[in-house]
Amino acid sequence: MESAIATTALTKSFGRETALRDVSLCITPGSVFALVGPNGAGKTTLLKILMNILAPTAGHATILGLPSTELRGHAFTNIGYVSENQEMPEWMTVTRFLNFVRPLYPKWDSALEASLLQRFDLPLNRRLKRLSRGMRMKAAFVSSLAYRPSLVVLDEPLSGLDPLVRDQLVQVLRLLAREGMTILLSSHDLAEIEDFATHLGFLEKGTLLFAESIPDLKARFREVFIPYQSALPASIPSTWWQPEIRDGSLRFVVANNAPEEIAAIHQHFPAPLISRIEPTTLRAIFIALAQSKSPTSTLPSPSLLSTGGQREAASHTAGAL
Amino acid sequence: MSVFVVFAAAFTDRYLWISDPNDSMPFAWHVAHEPLRLLAYAFVILMPLSWGLLIERMVHAETLIGDRQFWITRPIDWKSLLSAKLLFLLVFLYLPFAIAQCIELNRAGFPILPALPGLLFLLILVTGILVVPLLTLTVLTRNFTRTLLTLLGLVIAVAALAYAANRFDSNSVSTPYSDRFSIPVLLVVAGFAIVFQYARRKTWLARGILLPLPLVIALMAIFMPNGSMVEAAYPRPDHLAADPVHLTPTSGTFMRQGSDDGIFELVFPMNAEGVASNHAVLIDNILATIEDASWTSDWQAVYNQNVLPGNYRSELAVHLKSKDYERLRTSPHTLILHFSLTEVQAGHATTIDHPNQNFSISSFGICAPSVMSRYFDDDRSILCRSALHGPDLTFIRTTGSTTGCDAQASQDDVPLGAWEGSLNNDPADFGLTSVWNHPIYLANQSADTKVSRCPDRPLHFIRYTLVRRTQTELTIPNFRFPAPASNTITLVPHLP
Numbered sequence: 181m182e183s184a185i186a187t188t189a190l191t192k193s194f195g196r197e198t199a200l201r202d203v204s205l206c207i208t209p210g211s212v213f214a215l216v217g218p219n220g221a222g223k224t225t226l227l228k229i230l231m232n233i234l235a236p237t238a239g240h241a242t243i244l245g246l247p248s249t250e251l252r253g254h255a256f257t258n259i260g261y262v263s264e265n266q267e268m269p270e271w272m273t274v275t276r277f278l279n280f281v282r283p284l285y286p287k288w289d290s291a292l293e294a295s296l297l298q299r300f301d302l303p304l305n306r307r308l309k310r311l312s313r314g315m316r317m318k319a320a321f322v323s324s325l326a327y328r329p330s331l332v333v334l335d336e337p338l339s340g341l342d343p344l345v346r347d348q349l350v351q352v353l354r355l356l357a358r359e360g361m362t363i364l365l366s367s368h369d370l371a372e373i374e375d376f377a378t379h380l381g382f383l384e385k386g387t388l389l390f391a392e393s394i395p396d397l398k399a400r401f402r403e404v405f406i407p408y409q410s411a412l413p414a415s416i417p418s419t420w421w422q423p424e425i426r427d428g429s430l431r432f433v434v435a436n437n438a439p440e441e442i443a444a445i446h447q448h449f450p451a452p453l454i455s456r457i458e459p460t461t462l463r464a465i466f467i468a469l470a471q472s473k474s475p476t477s478t479l480p481s482p483s484l485l486s487t488g489g490q491r492e493a494a495s496h497t498a499g500a501l
Numbered sequence: 502m503s504v505f506v507v508f509a510a511a512f513t514d515r516y517l518w519i520s521d522p523n524d525s526m527p528f529a530w531h532v533a534h535e536p537l538r539l540l541a542y543a544f545v546i547l548m549p550l551s552w553g554l555l556i557e558r559m560v561h562a563e564t565l566i567g568d569r570q571f572w573i574t575r576p577i578d579w580k581s582l583l584s585a586k587l588l589f590l591l592v593f594l595y596l597p598f599a600i601a602q603c604i605e606l607n608r609a610g611f612p613i614l615p616a617l618p619g620l621l622f623l624l625i626l627v628t629g630i631l632v633v634p635l636l637t638l639t640v641l642t643r644n645f646t647r648t649l650l651t652l653l654g655l656v657i658a659v660a661a662l663a664y665a666a667n668r669f670d671s672n673s674v675s676t677p678y679s680d681r682f683s684i685p686v687l688l689v690v691a692g693f694a695i696v697f698q699y700a701r702r703k704t705w706l707a708r709g710i711l712l713p714l715p716l717v718i719a720l721m722a723i724f725m726p727n728g729s730m731v732e733a734a735y736p737r738p739d740h741l742a743a744d745p746v747h748l749t750p751t752s753g754t755f756m757r758q759g760s761d762d763g764i765f766e767l768v769f770p771m772n773a774e775g776v777a778s779n780h781a782v783l784i785d786n787i788l789a790t791i792e793d794a795s796w797t798s799d800w801q802a803v804y805n806q807n808v809l810p811g812n813y814r815s816e817l818a819v820h821l822k823s824k825d826y827e828r829l830r831t832s833p834h835t836l837i838l839h840f841s842l843t844e845v846q847a848g849h850a851t852t853i854d855h856p857n858q859n860f861s862i863s864s865f866g867i868c869a870p871s872v873m874s875r876y877f878d879d880d881r882s883i884l885c886r887s888a889l890h891g892p893d894l895t896f897i898r899t900t901g902s903t904t905g906c907d908a909q910a911s912q913d914d915v916p917l918g919a920w921e922g923s924l925n926n927d928p929a930d931f932g933l934t935s936v937w938n939h940p941i942y943l944a945n946q947s948a949d950t951k952v953s954r955c956p957d958r959p960l961h962f963i964r965y966t967l968v969r970r971t972q973t974e975l976t977i978p979n980f981r982f983p984a985p986a987s988n989t990i991t992l993v994p995h996l997p
Contacts, residue, residue, distance in 0.1 A: 233570050253578045261574040268571055269562060284576050 183242075184209045184331050184362040185230060190239035192225050199225040201386040202239065207364060207379065209330070211393075212357045214377035215366040222386040223366035224263070227335045230364075231261050244331055257285050260324035264336035266316065270309035274302050274319050285327035293326035300348060314345035321349060325356060332356070334365035338372045350376060374462050382469065390469055394462065401468065403460035405429045406449050417444055421468035433460055433468045503551035504597045510544035511601035514934050515608055517541050548933050552594060553635050557648055559589055560639040565702055573702065583699045590632065595624060602935040609936040610859070610867050611888040616935070619889035623929040629684035630931055637691040640698045641708055675785040675802040682721075690714055731786050731800040735841035735970045744973045745844040746782040746808050747775035756826075756985040765826050765985055766818045769838070773813040779847045781896065781965055782808045786841040789819045791834040796825060800841070807920045809896070829982055836980040840973050843924070845894060845965035856883070856960040865892040865922070865962055871940070881917060881954045885939040890930040892922035892939065894965045899943060899958055906955030915952045917943035924967050
């Protein structure tokens with residue numbers, strides 16, 4: 181199998197509203213693909229199409245080699261799906277719920293179930309409707325992971341959860357990802373996923389602006405710092421993204437793979453003036469890409485660019501171009 | 502809960518038909534049965550409600566509508582899911598109901614084995630009339646509240662349609678056609694919608710599948726009006742065929758206010774005679790025509806006008822709108838009355854020599870004189886019960902007396918009789934209990950005297966079978982409409 185998920189020109193319209201426009205995507209097996217984008221970007225619509233909850237208006241998708249529109253019944257023995265607003269049989273207790281779903285999966289791993297239950301500390305005799313949001317999500321995770329599916333699709337699984345629960349769930353995902361499980365998860369918060377995602381796709385207004393591996397992304401961009409006391413120069417090349425004066429330095433982001441960019445920097449500022457050229461944060465890359473590719477050139481929403489990216493920036497060491 | 506209600510209804514059902522003429526218990530004891538009778542009725546009413554709840558819980562346990570991701574993204578095969586639901590219904594609805602009906606029949610004194618085909622037919626009727634509509638409703642709604650609101654909406658819509666239809670055509674007709682069309686259509690269309698919803702979970706499309714149903718009903722109403730059903734069921738006779746009954750108007754035609762505003766009832770006293778020996782004629786429907794005024798009434802049902810050989814007095818009424826009456830009253834007309842008739846022939850007769858206790862009549866049921874009649878000075882009632890459907894068409898006759906009954910016949914003897922049952926031969930009628938009750942009042946034609954049934958005289962049950970259905974007509978020349986009398990019956994001389 182070449183890809184766990186592949187979409188070609190996937191489009192979904194609701195009446196006159198286009199929720200998803202020509203999305204082409206390839207997710208390789210074993211990757212953790214984070215689909216990020218602001219609220220209303222079309223993430224949930226895309227995931228629902230992939231899970232055959234919605235039918236595409238145009239284009240097509242294959243999931244584990246099957247057309248998404250044929251995904252039903254037995255095919256889900258190998259796919260786990262959890263969404264932010266997970267519907268569950270509320271009247272069941274956790275135990276009864278697991279007893280109910282267990283026989284549906286031939287590959288159900290009781291040891292993994294026990295391990296997850298122990299890790300999550302779920303109240304087994306409580307009805308699902310009486311569980312907190314975090315507990316419900318944990319129950320949904322157990323019911324969707326205990327059969328070791330090849331593919332797990334998670335729609336905003338960490339949204340609105342307290343940090344402790346979030347960390348518990350992320351740890352479990354990290355663990356399963358190491359075992360080769362393909363994970364596709366959506367989020368409107370970059371910080372939620374950047375710790376463990378291997379690939380990143382950015383969806384805005386129904387359009388997939390980019391999708392590539394995080395190491396590649398990080399290798400492609402550099403952040404440049406030049407001692408500079410004046411105001412922001414008027415003639416800055418358009419390929420210097422996010423220029424700003426900060427702490428007595430002119431700072432901007434450039435693509436790492438273009439020699440002409442380096443030449444341009446040296447043309448403006450002789451080599452001795454350049455204080456640092458170092459790998460940049462996902463957040464900075466994100467903003468740069470969003471600005472360069474977005475048809476409307478707007479910044480991603482503040483919630484998308486929360487503080488997680490800055491944590492990573494602090495851990496990077498300076499490097500030269 | 503539904504299983505409890507079904508069995509509770511089966512075990513209390515006997516209070517709806519219990520009658521023991523040898524019971525020496527006092528009147529108070531019988532009065533004490535009244536709460537139990539009410540309880541029995543309550544359980545019968547609760548039965549469909551509990552089924553509705555059962556079906557709602559069963560279907561909505563796995564929601565088919567809305568953000569259905571949990572059920573769609575699990576490896577549940579829809580065929581297995583639907584089969585599991587149907588199996589659940591079989592075990593918790595059909596099986597208890599069938600067992601309860603067997604218990605009920607047994608307690609009522611009916612053998613179970615011969616009733617099994619009828620019981621099966623009853624289950625089909627219950628499926629078509631209750632289970633499938635309830636199942637469809639729950640499959641196409643999201644939760645209990647929406648189911649309830651939709652049900653209420655449907656009830657209101659049906660009531661409004663019935664009211665509108667009644668305003669449009671308030672006359673019902675009597676035809677031999679039992680509805681063999683609606684239930685199969687409903688089963689096929691609603692069944693398809695249910696299967697489609699489970700297979701595809703496309704609610705609006707599934708709802709769309711049901712849309713042809715009201716369309717079919719509307720088309721049926723348009724293309725199969727009451728009148729055409731009567732014309733189809735009662736063919737006009739050829740010229741050589743003799744009328745099975747001769748109807749002659751007698752004086753005293755009168756007009757009275759009908760049950761609805763703007764409707765009058767034109768009542769014709771008639772003499773009916775000429776019925777062949779061992780035959781009877783049922784006057785089923787009537788239609789009036791005045792050709793010179795281009796007016797024709799609808800076919801209208803006539804109730805309880807069954808004519809036996811001999812001379813028989815009858816009153817036949819035609820409804821007409823007040824605006825028609827105002828138009829027609831001004832001048833005399835030639836009025837033609839058309840009758841649709843069913844001729845039946847006496848067949849198997851059973852005589853009960855001493856009808857003082859429970860007795861059983863083949864293809865009729867189990868009967869006993871009414872217990873309560875002893876206390877209310879009404880000794881002409883007998884209570885009968887039958888299994889799964891009403892009895893075959895039967896005339897019951899016996900002898901009464903105005904002066905007290907002797908063992909031997911005397912000149913004070915008065916014939917008493919009653920018709921019961923129908924020519925419908927379906928193996929079961931729709932009902933939630935298998936035992937049908939028939940209180941039978943033995944009437945006499947001269948109601949002006951107090952007549953008691955002679956308890957030691959035999960009761961004769963004569964079963965009638967269909968000979969033919971036909972039409973006859975009666976022309977009344979120079980007919981002038983009488984003036985209406987709203988609350989009192991005014992006798993108006995018949996012209997001429």
